[in-house]
Amino acid sequence: MITPDEKERIAQELNKKFGAKDVKCPMCGNIHFIIADGYFNTFMQGDLRQTNLGGPSIPSIPVICNNCGFISMHALGILGLLPKQENTEKGGEYGK
Ligand SMILES: [Zn+2]
Numbered sequence: 538m539i540t541p542d543e544k545e546r547i548a549q550e551l552n553k554k555f556g557a558k559d560v561k562c563p564m565c566g567n568i569h570f571i572i573a574d575g576y577f578n579t580f581m582q583g584d585l586r587q588t589n590l591g592g593p594s595i596p597s598i599p600v601i602c603n604n605c606g607f608i609s610m611h612a613l614g615i616l617g618l619l620p621k622q623e624n625t626e627k628g629g630e631y632g633k
Contacts, residue, residue, distance in 0.1 A: 539572070539573070539574055539576070547616070547618065548572060550617065550618060551600070551611065554616070562602040562604065562607050563607065564602065564607040565602060565604050565605040567602050567603065567604035569604070570600050570602055572598060572599075572600055573598065573599040573600070573601060576596055576597065576598055577596070577598070577599055578594050578597075579594055579595050579610075580593070581593045581594060581595070595612055596612070596614070596619060597610040597611055597613060598613060598618075
């Protein structure tokens with residue numbers, strides 16, 4: 538599970554991206570969010586007729602609206618939070 542220090546770092550990086558802009562839930566307009574206790578690591582799928590486990594993925598952190606439960610996922614690579622060997626160009630392929 539994510540440590541309090543990791544959550545703090547994630548919150549700092551997200552706040553840098555959001556700046557002074559008021560962030561509201563796109564579904565209900567609430568302004569309070571929770572950083573999940575763990576990461577998502579969604580594997581990329583190249584064929585909709587199959588499900589492949591493993592291969593390229595997008596490690597991300599779920600941020601949850603504490604009113605309606607809407608989940609936004611933020612790519613750790615874009616936030617600069619992946620270990621160096623996994624952090625490739627922005628928008629590029631993540632992990633292996
Ligand atoms: Zn909401």
